[in-house]
Amino acid sequence: MDKFEKLTGIAAPMPLVNIDTDMIIPKQFLKTIKRSGLGKNLFDEMRYDQNGNEIADFVLNKPAYRKAEIIVAGDNFGCGSSREHAPWALLDFGIRCVISTSFADIFYNNCFKNGILPIKLPKDQVDALMEDAERGENARITVDLESQTISASDGTEIHFDIDPFRKHCLLNGLDDIALTLEKKSAIETFEQAYQARMPWV
Amino acid sequence: MTAPQKTGPKTLYDKIWDAHVAHQDADGTCLLYIDRHLVHEVTSPQAFEGLRMAGRPVHAPDKTIAVPDHNVPTTLDRANGIENEESRIQVEALDKNARDFGVVYYPVDDIRQGIVHIVGPEQGWTLPGMTVVCGDSHTATHGAFGALAHGIGTSEVEHVLATQTLIQKKSKNMKVEITGQLQPGVTAKDITLAVIGATGTAGGTGHVIEYCGEAIRSLSMEGRMTVCNMAIEGGARAGIIAPDETTFEYVTGRPHAPKGATWEMAEAYWRTLFTDEGAEFDKVLTLRAEDIAPVVTWGTSPEDVLPITAVVPNPDDFEGGKVEAVSRSLDYMGLKPGTPLTEIPVDTVFIGSCTNGRIEDLRAAAAILKGRKIKEGMRVMIVPGSGLVREQAEAEGLADIFRDAGADWRLAGCSMCLAMNPDQLAPQERCASTSNRNFESRQGRGGRTHLVSPAMAAAAAVTGRLTDVREMM
Numbered sequence: 017m018d019k020f021e022k023l024t025g026i027a028a029p030m031p032l033v034n035i036d037t038d039m040i041i042p043k044q045f046l047k048t049i050k051r052s053g054l055g056k057n058l059f060d061e062m063r064y065d066q067n068g069n070e071i072a073d074f075v076l077n078k079p080a081y082r083k084a085e086i087i088v089a090g091d092n093f094g095c096g097s098s099r100e101h102a103p104w105a106l107l108d109f110g111i112r113c114v115i116s117t118s119f120a121d122i123f124y125n126n127c128f129k130n131g132i133l134p135i136k137l138p139k140d141q142v143d144a145l146m147e148d149a150e151r152g153e154n155a156r157i158t159v160d161l162e163s164q165t166i167s168a169s170d171g172t173e174i175h176f177d178i179d180p181f182r183k184h185c186l187l188n189g190l191d192d193i194a195l196t197l198e199k200k201s202a203i204e205t206f207e208q209a210y211q212a213r214m215p216w217v
Numbered sequence: 218m219t220a221p222q223k224t225g226p227k228t229l230y231d232k233i234w235d236a237h238v239a240h241q242d243a244d245g246t247c248l249l250y251i252d253r254h255l256v257h258e259v260t261s262p263q264a265f266e267g268l269r270m271a272g273r274p275v276h277a278p279d280k281t282i283a284v285p286d287h288n289v290p291t292t293l294d295r296a297n298g299i300e301n302e303e304s305r306i307q308v309e310a311l312d313k314n315a316r317d318f319g320v321v322y323y324p325v326d327d328i329r330q331g332i333v334h335i336v337g338p339e340q341g342w343t344l345p346g347m348t349v350v351c352g353d354s355h356t357a358t359h360g361a362f363g364a365l366a367h368g369i370g371t372s373e374v375e376h377v378l379a380t381q382t383l384i385q386k387k388s389k390n391m392k393v394e395i396t397g398q399l400q401p402g403v404t405a406k407d408i409t410l411a412v413i414g415a416t417g418t419a420g421g422t423g424h425v426i427e428y429c430g431e432a433i434r435s436l437s438m439e440g441r442m443t444v445c446n447m448a449i450e451g452g453a454r455a456g457i458i459a460p461d462e463t464t465f466e467y468v469t470g471r472p473h474a475p476k477g478a479t480w481e482m483a484e485a486y487w488r489t490l491f492t493d494e495g496a497e498f499d500k501v502l503t504l505r506a507e508d509i510a511p512v513v514t515w516g517t518s519p520e521d522v523l524p525i526t527a528v529v530p531n532p533d534d535f536e537g538g539k540v541e542a543v544s545r546s547l548d549y550m551g552l553k554p555g556t557p558l559t560e561i562p563v564d565t566v567f568i569g570s571c572t573n574g575r576i577e578d579l580r581a582a583a584a585i586l587k588g589r590k591i592k593e594g595m596r597v598m599i600v601p602g603s604g605l606v607r608e609q610a611e612a613e614g615l616a617d618i619f620r621d622a623g624a625d626w627r628l629a630g631c632s633m634c635l636a637m638n639p640d641q642l643a644p645q646e647r648c649a650s651t652s653n654r655n656f657e658s659r660q661g662r663g664g665r666t667h668l669v670s671p672a673m674a675a676a677a678a679v680t681g682r683l684t685d686v687r688e689m690m
């Protein structure tokens with residue numbers, strides 16, 4: 017997993033609420049057995065018409081946002097299916113950070129496993145960043161994970177909260193499995209006692 | 218470090234959580250031990266690949282159960298193989314991974330194959346008090362047994378395969394109580410949709426919902442699975458129902474349920490799985506069963522729920538970001554505000570999925586279809602949730618009722634619930650569906666989905682429009 021330290025980039029505004037994982041990556045692209053290559057189909061049905069041509073007024077098709085690395089989104093981003101293809105597609109497109117008032121639980125978790133930083137902020141701050149993002153290339157936003165701050169294009173600083181363990185893993189690009197396997201003996205001790213208590217499991 | 222256990226009265230969720238904490242860090246992050254890991258072909262290939270690359274084995278292959286369901290064709294001739302190349306590769310990858318890593322496996326040609334959330338309970342893999350995970354959001358279904366069951370992403374699938382644990386922080390407790398008794402024609406599906414209508418799709422976010430109350434207690438296991446199945450549509454991490462006699466009766470004699478003295482021991486433990494008097498919930502919702510009518514969804518979010526007697530709403534009735542979302546969804550759905558829901562014609566009916574693909578669902582549909590014909594020109598697909606459900610429906614004569622009515626009676630799989638297989642809606646095709654998601658293009662690009670109960674779906678099949686099933690009872 018790539019580290020996430022500091023990112024300065026263009027933010028794309030997507031004010032729609034309840035953007036679900038079927039919108040992020042429609043199911044016909046879940047048939048892959050790989051993690052890569054999904055970026056071209058990110059938001060496929062919003063981005064392309066039935067003949068595969070780009071829909072000009074979809075935000076990521078506009079010249080100003082084609083290289084966006086941040087999405088500022090409406091409430092409850094990432095609801096729906098558990099597909100990790102959603103963060104894989106975002107990442108493959110080049111999105112490293114999503115900002116919203118709220119995220120669906122599974123999607124939120126999945127982001128951290130893939131080096132994407134999801135940031136939850138109060139409504140007024142998301143609204144302000146949304147407005148900033150509307151200004152396209154003129155508005156580069158900086159996200160600094162170490163100091164937990166977002167700097168808007170006018171220099172305003174916004175603080176965000178994040179779970180310390182997740183921050184640590186993201187900053188260092190740490191793999192969960194390796195971390196957990198360090199505790200293997202604790203797991204095995206638990207397993208033995210548990211099996212004795214509940215032999216039917 | 219061992220886990221500090223919650224003292225004082227506990228909720229059912231607290232109890233199951235405490236029993237499974239294998240390790241706890243100072244910040245409250247836990248390694249939660251996983252009792253059952255269910256696996257399907259869509260969300261697992263990258264996880265098995267990760268294990269291969271790191272040279273890691275599956276920690277507990279006998280607790281890992283794999284079955285292909287999303288991509289499998291449901292036509293009677295599917296033994297001829299899967300035509301779509303990518304689908305075939307995904308199913309073949311699961312075949313190979315299951316064999317290479319030695320996990321329990323039900324291949325496509327096994328009579329026990331079916332939707333993973335139907336197969337688990339049916340085979341007795343899902344038991345009260347367990348932790349159950351799967352790379353699939355509808356894992357919440359298994360909560361009907363008093364198990365803590367939730368969906369995980371593919372990285373977590375790999376984590377569970379490698380360690381039999383999951384890194385977790387505890388969720389909050391939410392109680393959803395349904396008091397009283399359901400009216401005739403109202404089902405578990407209507408309860409679960411009504412709850413989402415009341416809370417919204419984010420109402421349960423960060424919470425585990427315990428469903429309780431007289432109406433829930435009166436449901437069969439099939440009905441309880443329907444209720445828990447859609448906990449995720451309300452944003453909850455999991456839905457859970459305390460086990461009782463109904464649960465024990467369902468579990469008894471299942472292939473992987475405990476037997477003899479071990480059963481006695483298990484049952485004694487299961488009887489301790491309830492929320493203690495005085496335990497606190499972070500959030501509470503109470504609905505009266507008498508107030509719940511047969512419902513349908515009109516939009517493209519499961520929270521877009523109304524009683525069948527209502528009319529299509531107006532975007533102006535809503536607030537904030539929802540105004541735009543509602544205009545967009547009415548546009549997508551091709552609906553005009555003010556239209557009575559019962560005047561909406563449908564082209565297609567889909568009865569199946571992990572929400573409503575069990576025997577009781579098929580019985581409910583058959584009760585309406587018996588002695589009736591589906592409306593001419595309608596496409597009606599009835600898809601059992603597993604090979605065993607199909608076998609039982611044949612034995613009970615339900616299959617004959619479906620065939621006589623003119624419906625298409627198929628083999629087990631996810632089918633038109635998500636259209637990863639050939640069963641799909643065409644653009645603008647309108648479907649009354651017993652599945653769980655009405656998102657844009659969920660059932661096929663441009664397809665329009667109205668979520669309903671199996672009885673309501675069967676009624677629509679007869680009339681060719683959304684219909685109040687109570688008129689046909």
Ligand code: SF4
Nearest residue numbers: 355570571631634635
């Ligand atoms: S039936 Fe539908 S919701 Fe259930 S597992 Fe299959 S695709 Fe998912």
